[in-house]
Amino acid sequence: MRVTGDEKMADKVGDSGDVVKRKISSFVFWNQTRVFILALSLTCLTLTQINSQIFTFTVICMDDLIVENQMSNATEPHWIEGTTEKSILFSATAIGALVGLIPSVPLLNRLGVRLTLSVCGLCSTLGTFFTPLAVSWSFYLVVVCRVLQGLGISVILTVLGVIPTSWSPKSEYSTYLAILSCAWQFSNVIFMPISGILCDSEYGWRSIYYTFGVLTGFFYFIFYMFYTDAPGVHRNVSEKELGQIKEGKTDHAIRETVPYKRICTDPCVLAAWISFLGGNLGFITLLLYGPTYLREVLNFDVRSTGYINALPYALCAIYKFSAGKISDRIKFASDKTIYTFWLFSSIIGLSIGYCIMAWTTDRNIAFVAFAFAIVTSGLIIMASVKCLAMRCQQHCHFAVSTVSFLSYCVQFISPLGVGILCPDNTPEQWSRAFLLITGIMILTNAPFPFLTTQEAAEYTKHKKSPMGEFSEKV
Incomplete structure (x- = not known):
């Protein structure tokens, strides 16, 4: 290593095997650049998730649209009063996410996380900032904004598996993944109380969209300027930290074709996908309809709904962080035992919460069950992503992108x-829905412990060809 001015020059091996020079800044974040990357990535993912959820809260405080429609002597009810229209807007984000997810794997292969995620952040920014204007103009423009917000979240789950694999040391993987996956919890902790306050203020619900639209654009600009797809090319990563990140990892620098067919027919991968499908149904229903359930069924007011809906997600974030730290330090149990425990503790917790909400008529008991279900649901994504990352290794981005699709x-x-x-x-209608979801979660998760394994699949390994070159086992 040699020093030139305020920068150091370190030798590194390029993809072609040649030794090239890497510039290292004199400021290396006290050998903790990966922690700054974690905080920045978490902030961006949280804001993107917030943008996709804002409508699920503001829909309960858009009564001014109905009043304005009546004052204008319109002959038709405003679209905000229609169940079908609201369902379309709830689903429009998912449509945008599915559309964006289709090219995500080739885009991540070609462009990397930095550029792909930045483009998604731009879509989320535009869709959020212009929603108030769209509401004033046309229902269909609101659908377009919701689709843009969906494009914003299209790669969240995929990069959730890629960023820790690239940036965290092997000994810190579970903690890194746990913190990064808190984007779903932090989004509710942050925007629910703020939304409750702004909805009741003189600024109204429109200010929520402008506030988070500006914040999203600002932090994604910082992300684009600072993030790199590999620690080895980041000028603020010291040689000491780079050694920590790479320690114990297999080098997969050689580009490979993703063995789509073999991954899609792998029993371990299929079990993880099916398990996530059922568990995520339980989580997404609470995520999308938590404010509606608290307001319409449990009869909390708007501001209270913002605060009390945020509380379970704050507790869930603490729970996930603790689980990640403990898992990184456990030596007496296998990785499969750990992530299977994560999964089943979440599914059992969700099922108990759903059943209590279905059977009780007491508002306080129903809220405690609601909070318990949210807190315990936090480890579902951690279990699925860790299982797929260990099984699919360098092809994890495809396996996790399928989780995103589901x-x-x-x-x-x-x-x-x-x-x-x-x-x-009505409480009776929600009771039937809760019991149905509980049954689906139990059925889809039953095969998980019997079919999953922590061993890397054969299609992730290399073998020497007769000519001495690496070739993939396809």
């Missing part, structure tokens, strides 16, 4: 199902 399918179907099962938001 998540957005659930996000699309769930509002339609709730619209059919709970058209009037």
